[in-house]
Amino acid sequence: MRVLITGAGGFVGYHLAAHLGQARKNAQLFGTTLFESERVHPAISENRLIDLKDFMQARALLAETRPDAVYHLAAQAFVPRSFEEPWETLENNILAQLNIIRACLDLKLRPRILIVSSAEIYGEVSAEQLPLDEDSAIRPTNPYSVSKVAQDMLGLQYYLSHDLPIMRARPFNHIGPGQNGRFVAPAFAMQIASIEECRREAVINVGNLTAKRDFTDVRDIVRAYRLIIENGRPGEAYNVASGQAYSIRQLLDILLGLSAMDIDVRVDPARLRPVDVPEIRGDASKLRRDAGWRPSLSFEETLQDVLTDCRRRAQQG
Numbered sequence: 001m002r003v004l005i006t007g008a009g010g011f012v013g014y015h016l017a018a019h020l021g022q023a024r025k026n027a028q029l030f031g032t033t034l035f036e037s038e039r040v041h042p043a044i045s046e047n048r049l050i051d052l053k054d055f056m057q058a059r060a061l062l063a064e065t066r067p068d069a070v071y072h073l074a075a076q077a078f079v080p081r082s083f084e085e086p087w088e089t090l091e092n093n094i095l096a097q098l099n100i101i102r103a104c105l106d107l108k109l110r111p112r113i114l115i116v117s118s119a120e121i122y123g124e125v126s127a128e129q130l131p132l133d134e135d136s137a138i139r140p141t142n143p144y145s146v147s148k149v150a151q152d153m154l155g156l157q158y159y160l161s162h163d164l165p166i167m168r169a170r171p172f173n174h175i176g177p178g179q180n181g182r183f184v185a186p187a188f189a190m191q192i193a194s195i196e197e198c199r200r201e202a203v204i205n206v207g208n209l210t211a212k213r214d215f216t217d218v219r220d221i222v223r224a225y226r227l228i229i230e231n232g233r234p235g236e237a238y239n240v241a242s243g244q245a246y247s248i249r250q251l252l253d254i255l256l257g258l259s260a261m262d263i264d265v266r267v268d269p270a271r272l273r274p275v276d277v278p279e280i281r282g283d284a285s286k287l288r289r290d291a292g293w294r295p296s297l298s299f300e301e302t303l304q305d306v307l308t309d310c311r312r313r314a315q316q317g
Contacts, residue, residue, distance in 0.1 A: 003029050004071070009031070009039055010077075011179045012073050015178070020222075029043050059102075061103070071114050082144035093150070097155075113164065116171065117170045121145050132280065132282050133286070167228050167232040170282075175216075177306055179218070188255050192263065194314050195259075197315065202264060206265055209252065210249065212280070213245060238286055243281065251299075252265070
């Protein structure tokens with residue numbers, strides 16, 4: 001089996017390659033990255049440095065790799081960045097996917113394709129609307145989520161118009177070792193690790209601590225992606241969620257409890273979003289029913305691994 005992972009050098013891409021390397025040892029894994037500095041997992045047999053916004057580059061990639069399965073992960077995924085540079089996010093996330101799909105059509109390839117959308121597409125919801133399922137209303141609240149709505153609907157459109165075997169994943173918040181320090185769990189954990197190394201004062205800078213999010217370990221997320229590719233129904237969207245919401249305050253308290261240091265907490269206005277949804281919690285029953293998935297790692301286990309990883313990074317300087 002030939003498998004293409006776009007965005008293989010990213011947080012999720014690295015974990016997906018590691019998972020597929022273990023779960024599907026006979027698969028040949030191809031990857032793409034945008035920058036030379038990105039690190040790919042050794043399970044990737046060939047990695048291509050490529051700008052997927054260029055159709056001819058995307059077409060050449062598909063012509064050479066001729067995959068049986070495509071995990072399309074490549075995207076600009078940082079919500080605050082999407083407010084700063086909205087067109088960059090929209091162009092990058094929509095055009096790259098469109099070129100992958102068009103290249104498949106042009107080459108008459110029919111791989112099973114997983115489009116990674118986001119739970120951000122559901123936007124602001126009331127407590128009565130939770131948990132969110134795949135039929136919940138779409139109400140994007142930031143440019144990133146608009147780009148994900150477009151990716152999601154493009155996947156559906158090309159399934160309906162060309163019968164391509166495209167499935168859509170709508171992951172809720174995912175965390176785990178190796179995540180970029182711009183995201184909430186490693187942002188806190190890196191501050192704690194730096195304090196433990198006596199490299200900064202014993203103060204953690206935070207944004208909104210009241211928001212509640214449905215967190216799933218990235219290692220469970222990538223297992224869900226594989227199961228969707230293997231067992232999911234073309235044309236369908238699948239929430240990937242734990243079904244339980246934790247506040248950012250709870251996340252921080254667990255991390256602080258894993259440290260012996262006495263650390264103060266200080267609100268930093270620069271870390272507050274223009275729009276911040278109070279609570280998001282997902283219903284992944286369709287994914288359980290169609291693909292047999294359920295999360296295996298607890299929230300506490302994940303945060304322990306995140307802090308361990310950030311301590312290692314801090315020690316390395």
